Amino acid sequence: MIDSTKLFFRLSLFFFVVFFLSHTGYGQINYSVFGQVIDENKVPVSFANIAIYNTADSTFFSGVASDSEGVFELGNLKKGDFNLCVTAVGYEQVCKPFIINGDVKRLDLSQIVVLESVKELESIEVVGQRQAIERKIDRLVFNVDNTILTSGEDGLEILSKTPGVMVDSEGNIKINGKGGVVVMINDKRSYLTDKELSDMLRTINAENISSIEVITNPSAKFDAEGSSGILNIVLKEMKEKGYNGSVYAGMNQGRYPGANAGANINFMSGKFSGFVQADFNFNEGYSSLKLDREFGSDENRELLSQDTYMHYRSNSPSLRASLDYSLDEKNTFGIMFNGYTRNNRLSIENETNIADHNQEPVSRIWSDAYGKDRFDMYSFNLNYIHRFDTLGQKITSDIDYSKFDNVEDILNRSQVLDLENDNEIEQSISSQPYIVDIFTAKVDYEKPIGNFKLETGLKFSHSLVKNDARFDSLKNGEWVLDKYRTNDFTYEETIPAGYANFSGPISDKLSFQAGLRVEHTITNGRSRQESDLVDRKYTSFFPSAFIKHDVHEDHSLSYSYSRRVRRPTFGQLNPFFFYVDPFLAIQGNPYLLPEFSNNVQVDYIFKQKYALSLSYHHATDVLGQLMIQDDESRMMIQTNDNLDLKQNFSINLNVPVTVAKWWEMNNTVSMFGNRFKTDNEYTSFDEMQVSVYVQNMNTFLISKTLKGEFTGWYVSPSIDAGMRIEHIYAFSVGLEKSFFKEQLSLNVKARDVFRTQQFEFSSIQDNVVTTGRQTYDSNRYQITLRYKFKKGSNVNTRSRSEGNKEERNRVE
Numbered sequence: 001m002i003d004s005t006k007l008f009f010r011l012s013l014f015f016f017v018v019f020f021l022s023h024t025g026y027g028q029i030n031y032s033v034f035g036q037v038i039d040e041n042k043v044p045v046s047f048a049n050i051a052i053y054n055t056a057d058s059t060f061f062s063g064v065a066s067d068s069e070g071v072f073e074l075g076n077l078k079k080g081d082f083n084l085c086v087t088a089v090g091y092e093q094v095c096k097p098f099i100i101n102g103d104v105k106r107l108d109l110s111q112i113v114v115l116e117s118v119k120e121l122e123s124i125e126v127v128g129q130r131q132a133i134e135r136k137i138d139r140l141v142f143n144v145d146n147t148i149l150t151s152g153e154d155g156l157e158i159l160s161k162t163p164g165v166m167v168d169s170e171g172n173i174k175i176n177g178k179g180g181v182v183v184m185i186n187d188k189r190s191y192l193t194d195k196e197l198s199d200m201l202r203t204i205n206a207e208n209i210s211s212i213e214v215i216t217n218p219s220a221k222f223d224a225e226g227s228s229g230i231l232n233i234v235l236k237e238m239k240e241k242g243y244n245g246s247v248y249a250g251m252n253q254g255r256y257p258g259a260n261a262g263a264n265i266n267f268m269s270g271k272f273s274g275f276v277q278a279d280f281n282f283n284e285g286y287s288s289l290k291l292d293r294e295f296g297s298d299e300n301r302e303l304l305s306q307d308t309y310m311h312y313r314s315n316s317p318s319l320r321a322s323l324d325y326s327l328d329e330k331n332t333f334g335i336m337f338n339g340y341t342r343n344n345r346l347s348i349e350n351e352t353n354i355a356d357h358n359q360e361p362v363s364r365i366w367s368d369a370y371g372k373d374r375f376d377m378y379s380f381n382l383n384y385i386h387r388f389d390t391l392g393q394k395i396t397s398d399i400d401y402s403k404f405d406n407v408e409d410i411l412n413r414s415q416v417l418d419l420e421n422d423n424e425i426e427q428s429i430s431s432q433p434y435i436v437d438i439f440t441a442k443v444d445y446e447k448p449i450g451n452f453k454l455e456t457g458l459k460f461s462h463s464l465v466k467n468d469a470r471f472d473s474l475k476n477g478e479w480v481l482d483k484y485r486t487n488d489f490t491y492e493e494t495i496p497a498g499y500a501n502f503s504g505p506i507s508d509k510l511s512f513q514a515g516l517r518v519e520h521t522i523t524n525g526r527s528r529q530e531s532d533l534v535d536r537k538y539t540s541f542f543p544s545a546f547i548k549h550d551v552h553e554d555h556s557l558s559y560s561y562s563r564r565v566r567r568p569t570f571g572q573l574n575p576f577f578f579y580v581d582p583f584l585a586i587q588g589n590p591y592l593l594p595e596f597s598n599n600v601q602v603d604y605i606f607k608q609k610y611a612l613s614l615s616y617h618h619a620t621d622v623l624g625q626l627m628i629q630d631d632e633s634r635m636m637i638q639t640n641d642n643l644d645l646k647q648n649f650s651i652n653l654n655v656p657v658t659v660a661k662w663w664e665m666n667n668t669v670s671m672f673g674n675r676f677k678t679d680n681e682y683t684s685f686d687e688m689q690v691s692v693y694v695q696n697m698n699t700f701l702i703s704k705t706l707k708g709e710f711t712g713w714y715v716s717p718s719i720d721a722g723m724r725i726e727h728i729y730a731f732s733v734g735l736e737k738s739f740f741k742e743q744l745s746l747n748v749k750a751r752d753v754f755r756t757q758q759f760e761f762s763s764i765q766d767n768v769v770t771t772g773r774q775t776y777d778s779n780r781y782q783i784t785l786r787y788k789f790k791k792g793s794n795v796n797t798r799s800r801s802e803g804n805k806e807e808r809n810r811v812e
Contacts, residue, residue, distance in 0.1 A: 033108075040113060047066060080100060094112060155233060161711060165214065184232045214230075221444070244266050281318075289772060339376075339378040344372065348369040371409055381399070400441075401437075404436040408431070439463075453503050456501070491526075492525075493523045519539070554608075585638070597618060611653070616648070623640060626765070627768065645677040676719065687722065689717065689724070709735075723761055726759075728759060730754075745785070746784075
């Protein structure tokens with residue numbers, strides 16, 4: 001194994017060597033032009049299309065897109081007269097002539113100003129509206145702010161409406177049928193369990209979301225974590241000088257009520273800019289689970305039938321704040337805070353009936369649980385960016401600290417009700433405090449080299465997890481410590497990493513990006529019983545490659561490859577027992593290995609509008625969930641193990657259609673197949689299932705101030721590591737009315753109109769047959785009122801990212 005200090009030193013040396021070589025001027029072309037695209041308010045225009053034409057015959061010569069700060073550079077030019085034309089969504093085209101006569105090698109075109117376009121559509125004013133779905137070379141972009149069902153929605157609900165993304169009732173997220181998805185917010189990863197992540201996403205009001213990016217094959221610049229790719233939630237940026245903001249309030253009703261409210265304000269004054277956003281959510285709901293298990297030998301076969309009902313009430317305040325200081329045009333400092341608290345009270349009632357192979361009753365067990373838990377999360381980010389020039393050469397650094405604190409106290413009661421008499425009620429109390437500290441530091445460097453671009457960087461992360469579980473049982477009227485179930489667990493993980501990316505054009509129609517990331521992982525897990533339960537060190541290499549071929553102005557092909565890793569979450573490694581009821585327990589596995597995968601994808605785009613993609617995913621040491629049955633005690637243990645193999649293929653088609661001037665439709669169809677294979681001491685199976693996902697989204701411009709939307713989706717039967725999930729579908733509708741020049745808006749909607757978003761599943765593992773059905777409060781009606789205010793003119797506010805975006809998603 002490679003010592004982590006030596007590895008970090010070598011990566012640092014590599015970074016500075018690359019930094020030095022990038023200043024030598026190697027690779028500079030003879031003639032080039034550069035500049036920056038801005039709008040009339042001096043706001044940089046990101047990702048504008050830059051095209052150069054020969055003045056003599058108007059033939060296309062070369063093209064490129066501006067970067068996130070509107071900067072562009074085009075090389076490999078010859079002497080002559082040219083026209084440079086700039087086009088961008090929502091802006092009028094502008095062209096600028098220039099001459100290359102050989103006097104200068106790099107011609108500065110300075111700032112090119114584009115004007116906002118305004119079109120009249122049957123008396124409805126449309127100002128540069130983007131399509132709801134956009135396809136880029138390495139990602140699909142769902143423009144959330146172009147839909148009206150977002151009003152009153154939360155972040156988790158918007159994810160479930162993103163094409164190709166599936167979210168189940170437990171908050172588990174998949175892309176094209178694959179689990180192991182990393183969720184980021186403004187390039188910041190939240191290291192939470194699926195449950196904690198879903199709870200946190202529910203605190204984000206969808207009105208504050210600009211777009212969701214689906215990145216199935218991330219480049220080497222991203223952490224290698226996430227075998228199925230990345231979902232990046234991009235929050236809206238401030239673009240108003242002075243101040244602007246909004247306040248909102250809403251309420252919803254299903255079986256139980258819910259409410260939310262919040263406010264945000266963006267400001268800029270002199271060299272300072274920033275924002276403050278506060279939200280509050282109140283949720284009350286339920287979850288109902290019916291689970292049947294058949295187990296045992298043929299002559300001693302038993303049927304265990306369980307009905308569980310959980311009722312919960314939670315309130316979740318959250319606060320996000322940011323402050324930037326621009327020292328000058330080249331240097332900007334920033335600080336960001338993100339805080340979230342959830343207070344939850346729950347009650348669980350369970351009834352279990354046991355019958356023999358003749359379906360004759362054997363016994364009945366009643367149990368209930370009452371508890372509360374509090375989850376606190378806060379994070380700080382310090383950020384610095386230095387721009388060497390206006391061409392895009394810059395260095396960015398981040399230091400992050402995040403802390404998660406979860407305390408859960410549960411009172412459990414159970415009683416065996418025999419056919420002849422009732423036994424004494426057994427009672428226990430569990431307390432499980434759970435603390436996670438994450439520190440990260442990273443530096444990224446970018447430099448244009450002619451028509452090419454070099455990106456390189458270093459990152460260091462350290463995570464510390466502490467969990468102390470205590471169980472007490474009531475014996476003869478006194479609470480007694482249960483030594484067998486009481487334990488502590490401490491887990492440390494350190495990952496130094498480095499990467500390099502190089503991209504640019506091969507020819508007029510071919511462009512590429514290639515990169516390599518290196519990560520060295522050091523882990524140590526220990527408990528009260530074992531001082532070194534887990535102690536591992538390993539180094540991994542993660543190459544990535546992208547090629548884009550513009551076959552014709554209407555036809556474009558992209559090819560991509562990446563190697564990824566999916567490390568066990570901190571909770572999956574925790575060896576504690578958590579008893580859900582007298583016959584079901586959850587236990588972690590400290591010996592889990594990381595899952596490695598290779599991913600290949602081909603994308604075809606027609607007329608920059610219609611998209612078809614084909615992908616293949618091959619993973620080993622797959623992190624899978626297993627159900628282990630103890631026939632004697634009738635106890636089933638839900639745990640995790642490494643499966644031998646997972647294969648996934650998918651074919652995805654996205655077709656936007658303008659049905660009429662007032663009706664826009666977007667259709668997504670995916671066919672994906674999953675194969676899981678394993679043979680271990682607990683079970684053996686080799687299963688394959690082909691499934692279909694369909695989504696239809698419609699937007700109606702009924703009048704200048706009234707919009708409507710209808711969305712429906714369907715997923716056919718699928719499998720996930722030995723479990724079969726039945727088909728599921730849902731429909732949602734909404735209307736939005738605006739008043740006072742769109743300052744005030746009223747939104748009403750209905751989610752899961754026909755109450756069909758319920759989950760049915762089954763599995764067969766060895767001699768155990770399990771079937772289940774889970775329902776929850778998915779059918780809800782909501783009304784939201786929002787008021788927007790502003791004062792000032794347009795300016796640009798920096799889009800910020802934190803360095804620990806990859807670690808926080810693994811908190812459990």
